[in-house]
Amino acid sequence: MTHMLTDLSRQSLAGLRLLLVMTVLTGVLYPAAVWAAGQGFGDRADGSPVRVDGQVVGSRLLGQQFEGQEWFMSRPSVNDYDTLASAPSNLGPLSPDLVASIEQRRSEVAAREGVDESEVPADAVTASGSGLDPQVSVAYANLQAPRVARANGLPLGDVEDLIADATTGRGFGFLGEPAVNVLELNVALAAAARGGD
Amino acid sequence: MxxxxxxxxTIALLVALLAAVYVPYGDYMARVYTSTTHLRVxxxxxRLSGVSPDAEQGARSYATSVVGFSLVSIVVLMGIQLGQAVLPMDRGLPHVPFWMSFNTAVSFVTNTNWQSYSGESTLGFAAQMAGLAVQNFLSAAVGIAIAVALIRGFVRSRSGSLGNFWVDLTRGTIRILLPISxxxxxxxxxxxxxxxxxxxxxxxxxxxxxxxxxxxxxxxxAIKELGxxxxxxxxxxxxxxxENPSSYTNFLQVSLILVTPVALTRTLGTMLGNRRQGLAILGVMGVLYTLTLVAATWAEVTGQGAAAQAAGAAMEGKETRFGEWASALFVASTTATSTGAVNASHDSLTPVGGGAALVNMMLGEIVPGGVGAGIYGILMMAILAVFVAGLMVGRTPELLGKKISAQQMTYVALYTLTTPALVLVGAGVAIALDPTSEAMGNSGGHGFSEVLYAFTSAANNNGSAFGGLTVTSDFFQITLGLAMLIGRLVPIVLVLLLAGSLAEQGTVPATAGTLPTHKPLFVGMLVGVIVIMTGLTYFPSLALGPIAEALV
Structure with missing residues (x-):
């Protein structure tokens, strides 16, 4: 027993020294090397910031909260797009609370867009996995187009073109889902609305 | 499209990619652990660590090194969290509460990576990269080292040694994990x-x-997925x-999750000098992984359950860029390996989708399992399978030229009992306590599933969660921390003792009466043993949670 304990403490000391060496290698040099290599990809390593008139107004990867008739709306978020509290709702598949919120969101979206409830797509009534989903489905963007065009005094066709520009297809043509980036769309929309004044 | x-x-491309790297990567790893030369670094x-790399260790010494290294790592990682306010780049955050630091240190050292903290609001950059991420590398390298030590137990004959833990740990980190990461x-x-x-x-x-x-x-x-x-x-x-901005990064992450556990079956075959054995083990893993992937994908894509039906699709907790297919693929891959990363909320998965995630963990993280842990885990089940086969025909069971006697079966029996005992006792005690119902994020059967999922994830060292359960109370921090620690170290010590007992034996030649373990018959038997063991152990608890929900 004493022998085992002596052996354990001797081995632990070697382990401590190895841990310190590995901390320098994998905990300092490695992330620094990735940072250095990452500088070759423009501002992606810094969170893909979006600028308007030189001011950072967000990241193209992080969703934002929009209210008001003139904007395209993001998906529901349980944290109101607070990036210091990324989270899903964690409500279960049979949760009566979740079913009730889905039904409430459905009637709100249908009323806001002036469409039948059956036309509201699933992403418009469900909260995302991060609470920071930067995108909506093409169907949800198109559903909002007539209202946004009216509120900004733009022809519907122009707004639909902006949606097409902000749409990312599937990776390699088949990975993931096509989706529309809401911040990029709204930045382009604001520019178009200003240009039309 | x-x-x-x-x-x-997407699945076809994933399979093609894994097939393309299977031989070169698997053989490369075999060379890493059989080479007799050391790199300069x-x-x-x-030299800096004061270990002599050419000294061989027996089972007890190897196990002592693993346990000593793990305990030291836990203490250091707790220290980093408790003192993070004095570290650089602390983002002005205070020190981590004591039991949260214990839970998190155990979690990362045991390769579980269960998270009772919220990264962006709890930890500074130095604590993340020089504390947590370091253990991402080392705990993964420990897992592979144990698998390699067990393989050496089968390969070596009349030998008292299993290799050198410090060398295996260092090589795994420097030659495998670091460059790929x-x-x-x-x-x-x-x-x-x-x-x-x-x-x-x-x-x-x-x-x-x-x-x-x-x-x-x-x-x-990168190392979070690779390790x-x-x-x-x-x-x-x-x-x-x-963390995961696009369909491309998502595909890369799923590939990183699967590549090492899959290629390690080739490493197994190459080190044994019996490559068909590696393929047979991969076949067992492939069959069970496919079953859970199909179940999860069907349930998510068809949108089972009241919420998905109300919304028109199972998009609650999922990101637009991934959708149901890429989310289901991630769910199956992260729970079939002991990864536990999530690209969608597991708590909001459909009943069958969430059930598939639970079952993957309950199988014991062996389809294909965590890096290294999957290989030693499935070899333990293979010993159980030859033992059952031996009982049926009345012969002394053998596996890969080693006789399986009472001593070996004792280690295997204790191994197979450890994790289920932690899961069922832990979940049972938690459910019996009053405060647990307050901690549940959902009521009824789904609340039970949250607790069952937590202990299954911790004891099997997976780390994913039904996140609605609030696990920041001292009770959960301590009990889940102990489940992770015991669920990691006890099986590892048993595997090493078993490996030592195998290495000491001579090798028995295969005869006409030997059960061939590289053929489809054995693949079927091993699948059967795994399914029956898991079913007998967990069916009652599954019936109270996901099965009840799926039948509503």
Whole structure:
């Protein structure tokens, strides 16, 4: 027993020294090397910031909260797009609370867009996995187009073109889902609305 | 292109990619652990650590090294969290509460990466990269080392040694995990994953205040998936757009999760000098993985359950860029390996989808399991399978030229009992206590599933969660911490003792009466043994949770 304990403490000391060496290698040099290599990809390593008139107004990867008739709306978020509290709702598949919120969101979206409830797509009534989903489905963007065009005094066709520009297809043509980036769309929309004044 | 075709092509590309690297990567890993020469940087590591790399260790010495190293790592990682306010780049955050630091240290050292903390609001950059991410590398390298030691037990004859733990640990980190992680991390940055050292607060387009969170995310993300760790930089893990911004980065992450556990079956075959044995083991893993992938994909894509039906699709807790197919593929892959990263909320999965995630963990993390842990786990089940076969025909069971006697079966029996005991006793005690119902994020059967999932994930060292359960009470921090610690170290010690007992034996030649373990008959038997063992152990608890929910 004493022998085992002596052996354990001797081995632990070697382990401590190895841990310190590995901390320098994998905990300092490695992330620094990735940072250095990452500088070759423009501002992606810094969170893909979006600028308007030189001011950072967000990241193209992080969703934002929009209210008001003139904007395209993001998906529901349980944290109101607070990036210091990324989270899903964690409500279960049979949760009566979740079913009730889905039904409430459905009637709100249908009323806001002036469409039948059956036309509201699933992403418009469900909260995302991060609470920071930067995108909506093409169907949800198109559903909002007539209202946004009216509120900004733009022809519907122009707004639909902006949606097409902000749409990312599937990776390699088949990975993931096509989706529309809401911040990029709204930045382009604001520019178009200003240009039309 | 339809969602279905896109989803099927994604799986086809994944299989093609894994098949392409299977032989070169698997054989490379075999060379890493059989080579007799040390790299210059490795010699430096050994000199600085004061270990002699050419000394061989027996089972007890090897196990003592693993346990000693793990305990030291836990103490150091707790110290980093408790003192993070004095570290650089602390983002002005206070020290981590004591029991949370215990739970988190155990979690990362045991390769579980269960997260009772929220990364963006709890930890500074130094604590993440020089504390947590270091254990991402080392705990993964420990897992592979144990698998290699067990394989040496089968290969060696009349030998008292299993290799040298410090050499196996160092080589796994420097020759395997570090180079692949670097390449993967750079690809992730190219795909938009953040790698910076500062936050930026700004006004959004609509005039709200938002923080553009920075951090060494890409470097941590790469090893998080490659090492089957799973601890996210942010609370939302791989659902967070800064961890996993696109369908490309998502595909890369799923590939990183699966590549090492799959290729290690080739390493097994090559080191044994019996490559068909490696393929047979891969076949067993493939059959069971496919079953759970199909179940999860069917349930998510068809949108089972009241919420999905109300919404028109199972998009609650899922990101638009991934959709149901890529989310289901991630669910199956992260729970079939012991990764535990998530790109969608597991708590909001359909009943069958969440059930598939639970079952994958309950299988014991062996289809294909965590890096290294999957190989030693499935070899333990293979011993059980030859034992059952031996009982049926009345012969002494053998596996890979080694006789399986009472001593070996004792180790295997204790191994197979450890994790289920932790899961069922832990979940049972938690459910019996009053405060647990307050901690549940959902009521009824789903609340029970949250607790069952937590103990299953902890004891099997997976780390994913039904996140609605509030696990920050001292009760959960301590009990789940102990489940992770016991669920990791006790099986490892048993595997090493078994490996030592195998290495001491001579090798018995195969005869006409030997059960061939590289043929389809044995693949079928092993699948059967795994399914029956898991079913007998967990069916009653599954019936109270996901099965009841699926039948509503």
């Amino acid at each position: 339809s969602d279905t075709l896109g989803g099927l092509l 490795e010699r430096l590591v050994y 670097f390449v993967a991390a750079v690809l992730l940055v190219a795909g938009g994953v953040v790698q910076s050292f500062s936050d930026l607060t700004m006004q959004t387009l609509a005039g709200h205040s938002q923080v553009l969170t920075g951090g060494p995310v890409a470097s941590q993300e 089957n760790n799973g601890g996210g930089f942010f609370n939302a893990n791989s659902a967070h757009p800064f």
